[in-house]
Amino acid sequence: MVKRLRSVSTLSGRGVSVNSRWQQLNDWLFELRDLWLPAPFMDPEPAWTRVWPELAELMAGLSDEQCSDLEEDAVTLVALVAEALPALAAYPQLVSLEELAPADDEVAGATLPEVRATDMPGRKRLQAGAFTAAISPLDKPVLDWCCGKGHLSRTLAARCPADVQGLEWNPELVREGNRLAERFGDPVTVHCQDVMDDGLALDESRHGVALHACGDLHRQLLRRGAQAGLSRISLSPCCYHLTTKGRYQPMSQSGRGHRPELSVTASDLRLAVRETVTAPTRVREQTKRMTLWRLGFDGLQRHLRGVDEYLPVPSSPTRLLHEGFGAFCRWAACERELVLPEDTDFQHWLDYGERRMKSVRRYELLRHLFRRPLELWMLFDYVLYLEEQGYQVRVGEFCSRTLTPRNLLIDAIRVYDTPPVPRSHP
Secondary structure (H helix, E strand, O other): OOOOOOOHHHEOOOOEOHHHHHHHHHHHHHHOHHHHOOOOOOOOOOOHHHHOHHHHHHHHOOOHHHHHHHHOOHHHHHHHHOOOOHHHHHHHHHHOOEEOOOOHHHHHHHOOOHHHOOOOOHHHHHHHHHHHHHHOOOOOOEEEEOOOOOHHHHHHHOOOOOOEEEEEOOHHHHHHHHHHHHHHOOOEEEEEOOOOOOOOOOOOOOEEEEEEEEHHHHHHHHHHHHHHOOOEEEEEEEOOOOOOOOEOOOOOHHHHOOOOOOOOEOOHHHHHHOOOOOOOHHHHHHHHHHHHHHHHHHHHHHHHHOOOOOOOOOOOOHHHHHOOHHHHHHHHHHHOOOOOOOOOOHHHHHHHHHHHHHHHHHHHHHHHHHHHHHHHHHHHHHHHHHHHOOEEEEEEEOOOOOOOOOOEEEEEEEOOOOOOOOOOOO
């Protein structure tokens, strides 16, 4: 039995079932969907600003300094906006989780030493160490899902009672992973395998792990791992929106049968991972500049077309960052087959972008309150699915958000067999 194992039926010590937690999140998100589903970047004046004018006035009145402070302080923001919209007061309870982060000395002992972490970014090395410490001790042979170069595999190998097997579809990463394992004498073998292949056979004695496998890849581990009866499944999900499905359908039977139904698209799910707490300053500044330019061009294209609606523009070449707003507008107009008048006043539209950016920042600040609830809505659905398949599950945060915003851990041990259930495809 894994230390600190706790079923989510006693999540956060509140004695509240995960099914109840999921239903609360579902109903809360459904009730307030008009606040978080529309993207302010695409709509200069979201409909909710007319439904809740006091809330819109409150957000518009925030200074830039207040916005900066509140971007990293959800508790204070909730207390502020709940005066205008009392339903938001439920936020702290909805996002409360058990902390599964081990002590610093445990994490240090589980982290791959820098001298052995060849080609492994420092932040990734620390994440792998925290993840390994959180799921220790290991008592089954490990299967590392979507393992890349096997960095997590080699971290886990020091604590695993048997060899570690990794699955990775990219042949180049497979070769490099095996080269690193051989160089450092790690009992790790990386196999070239597409985990989405329906013919993939899994050994039920294995402990399936995945650190930040994206979207359908981590859902495939849940689905195929449970069907194969893996002895244990431990994962930290990432990029929930990366899916071949147009709309997200809950994996669990409980979720699929609940009403009201929260219908979200893959694009809507992007909200759950829209955080930049770990992005370098240079990247943040480039993102800010490009956001400003895109908002400026949005105003220009609405004016040129005489149509007050958002017009998507593809990702722009990096070189445009050094060529200025005018060059960006010319490029974007060409991409969308628009003709720019020779006397286009680019400064006017850049000023427009500045004004839009201020309002977008304030509206997005409110919208971002729903990132963690939306992520937990999906996470608890995964937990419900695993419980339905015969697993005892614990869930919580395995490290701080400053190390990675995707710091949630699902750790499931198979405790009983269940009758076969129809396949569900999220």
